[in-house]
Amino acid sequence: MRKVVLILAVLFLTVISARADVNNYNPYQGWFWYKNPPKKEKNKDKNKEEKFTMKTYTYKQLWNMYPDKFQKLLKYALRQAVQNPTPQNVKQYLILQDIARRKAYAFSNVVGYVTQTNPNLSLYKDYPENSPGIRMRTGLMNYDVDKTLKSNRDEYALLFFYKPGCQYCEIQSQILRYLQDEDGWEIMPININQRYDVAARFNVKTVPEIILIHKGSPQWIPVAAGVIALNNIKRNIYRGIMYFEGKLNPKNWSIYQFQKNSGFDVDKYPVAPDMKFKIKVEEQ
Template structure:
């Protein structure tokens, strides 16, 4: 209908296009209204309990997610460490080192630095070709998990380290990578088949 109205914009073709558009608009409005009605009667079908849109709800969600990250990082600082790969003359590495200093001071985590020009075998083992690159390692485990490549903010490092710890601890699957513990069983938990 639309293609015909644009190809041959006669009064009849344009009128037909807008009539179809009107029907579509009314159907979309009806679907939205019935969805609101259904969600109000069946709140378990919504994600409002998992992802609130009000300011107080968003504040509570941020508070819970930040507390979960802080607690997870504190509980795992003795068994995990970050490794930052650098090279001489890398200005980005200098900036990243300053950000990591804040991270170590706020979390108590160990961060090791590896110069890829002096340790090319270690860089190759972890597939590092970009500096700075940060990876997560675990004591007694050969597995590792990339955290960032390029300069990353402190918040990004915190968030990605939290997620990587959960993966290496086998606490989450890739489908649950962005989900917090307080969201288990909710609308974003792919393992929850009851919804």
């Protein structure tokens, strides 16, 4: 009788185990379904120190060392001094740091010499940093902008997109009124709630937005989105007009006419195009 009971108990446990396996079985797993078993992580000893090799250099070797290699060596010297701050290690690091400072100072001095003896490579003549020069540069910029806007106000116009209840639109409208009253520019306000077809034509998705149009052609360009100052509006109109007339391109987008052929003109080479350069490069 005991044997029969034992046999029935074993069969019962086997059935339960089989059901558990069936319930947990997933046919879409394994190598055939591109699911590799998780890789076993290798035991890494995080406390294991990296192996370093002690090397000796002379001051002249350090001074003439390639910058990338010297920078790496400078980091090693700093770590060595921090890990073991003996007078010798700290002094050694400070000497290397002094070399880096002297090399940077030497480079800066040579830059000053080259720009002084080669004015075509200097930007001081085109972008003065003293007060009289800054005033003159600002005056030339404003002269270019005002002259261009006044001479082209009959050929161009502005579309001002707005919608009722937009407080930003009201502020921008007041700013545009100065441009209309002082410079005589034609400004056409367009309510996007009523003229959504016009807004879609000019891809206007936000208000306030200003579009510059050329009356004699289908050319147009955005001037501003959101509230911007009058000076910025004028300068963006200026750039749009210069672009339509072929006097400005995207590479020279920020320059003015008085800056043509200067150090800011990317289409003007400072040296002969066939000038040869000798540069030491890393061998592949």
